Amino acid sequence: MSRSDSDKDRLDEERLADERDPLGGEILDHDEPDVLDEFDDQPGELELYEREERAEPRVSVVSEGAPAPAADDEDEFRWHTEARHAVEGVEDAVEFVDVHKAFGRNRVLRGLNLGIPEGRISMILGPSGTGKSVCIKHMVGLLYPDQGDILVHGESVPNMVDDDLFEMRKKFGVLFQDGALFGSMNLYDNVAFPLRQHTDKGEDEIYEIVNRRLKEVGLAGSHDKMPNELSGGMRKRAGFARALVLDPEIVLFDEPDSGLDPVRTALLCELIKEVHAENGGAYVVITHDIASARRVAEFIAVLWRGRIVESGPARDLFESENPFVRQFLSGESQGPLGME
Ligand SMILES: Nc1ncnc2c1ncn2[C@@H]1O[C@H](COP(=O)(O)OP(=O)(O)OP(=O)(O)O)[C@@H](O)[C@H]1O
Helix, strand or coil, X not given: CCCCHHHHHHHHHHHHHCCECCCCCCECCCCCCCHHHHCCCCCCHHHHCCCCCCCXXXXXXXXXXXXXXXXXXXXXXXXXXXXXXXXXXXXXXXXXXXXXXXXXXXXXXXXXXXXXXXXXXXXXXCCCCCCHHHHHHHXXXXXXXXXXXXXXXXXXXXXXCHHHHHHHHCCEEEECCCCCCCCCCCHHHHHHHHHHHHCCCCHHHHHHHHHHHHHHCCCCCCCCCCHHHCCHHHHHHHHHHHHHCCCCCEEEEECCCCCCCHHHHHHHHHHHHHHHHHHCCXXXXXXXXXXXXXXXXXXXXXXXXXXXXXXXXXHHHHCCCCHHHHHHHHCCCCCCCCCC
C-alpha cells in the first residue's frame, strides 16, 4: 500500500521541524540537497535522511581533491598494526578498502581497511569523534569516499547507480540513536512504515509482521502509544523492531546505548543478542561503551584517527598486547590515548 499525500505532508513537516540528522546528531545544512526532493522518486526510509551530493560521473572513487597523507602520519599510526585476527570460515558482509574521507581540512577516514564478518555481531569501537558514524554512513551510501571503496556483499557502494543503491539499501536495517520515530505516528504505524514503503504487502500481512516484531522487542500491547509517551529505552526497542521488519541481512546500530541507564543498556544488549540468535545476519554496532562490547560483541574493530588499530574476534581483542587496544578496552587513563 502506498503512503497517502497527507502522510507525506505530515512527514515533510516533521522532518523540517526536526533538523537533526539521526545518524550523526549533526544539524542538517540547508545548502545540502533537500532529501525530501528525492522522496517522490525513491521513497524509502534512508532517503529521508541527509545524503551527500556526489560528483558526476559516479564511476570513479578516486577524487583529485582527496588530501594527500601527511608526512607525520607514520608516527600517528604507530599503534595501528591493523592486525586482523581471522574469523574462521566466514566471508565479509561489508568491506572497507583503503577508504579516505575528509570534510574540508578535517581528514576523518585516513586509509580505513575493515572487514565486517557475515553472521556475527560486530562492534566498531573508538574514541569520540574518530569517525564511527561516518564509517557506517558510507556503508549505506549516505556519504561517499574521496578515495577507496566500500563493498557490500562484494558490490561497490560508491559505484552504484541510484536504482541499485536503493535496492542495496533494502538489505539494511538501521537503528538510529534516538530510534528516529516519526512523532506524529503511533508505534504501530512507525514500525509498519518500511513495509508500506518498500513492499506490496496487504494490511493483514503487515499486521502479522509488525505484531510479531513488537512482541519480540517486548512492546506487544503498545501499538497505539505515541513516541512521546515512550521512555528512551522503549523508543530504542521500537526503532529496533522497525529496523527488523524487512528481514534485513545487515543491521546497523548507531550507539544503541546512548542515553540509557546501565540496566536498560544491559537489557538492550541482551535483546540484540537474542534477536540476532533468532534471525542471524551481520550486525554492526558502533559505540564507545566497553561494557556493551563485553556483553554483545563477537567481533571487534578498534577505530582511531580514521584507521583500524586492530580487529578480530572479541576474545582476541580483549587479550590484545597492543598498548592502545589494551588501554581503550580497559578504560585506563594511562596509555597512548590522551585528552585530545
Ligand atoms: N557531514 C559532515 N560534515 C562535516 N564534518 C563531519 C560530517 N560528519 C562528520 N563530520 C566530522 O567527522 C568527525 C567524525 O565524526 P563521527 O560522528 O563519525 O564520530 P564518532 O566516532 O561517531 O563520534 P561519537 O562517538 O562522538 O559519536 C567529526 O570531527 C565530525 O565533526
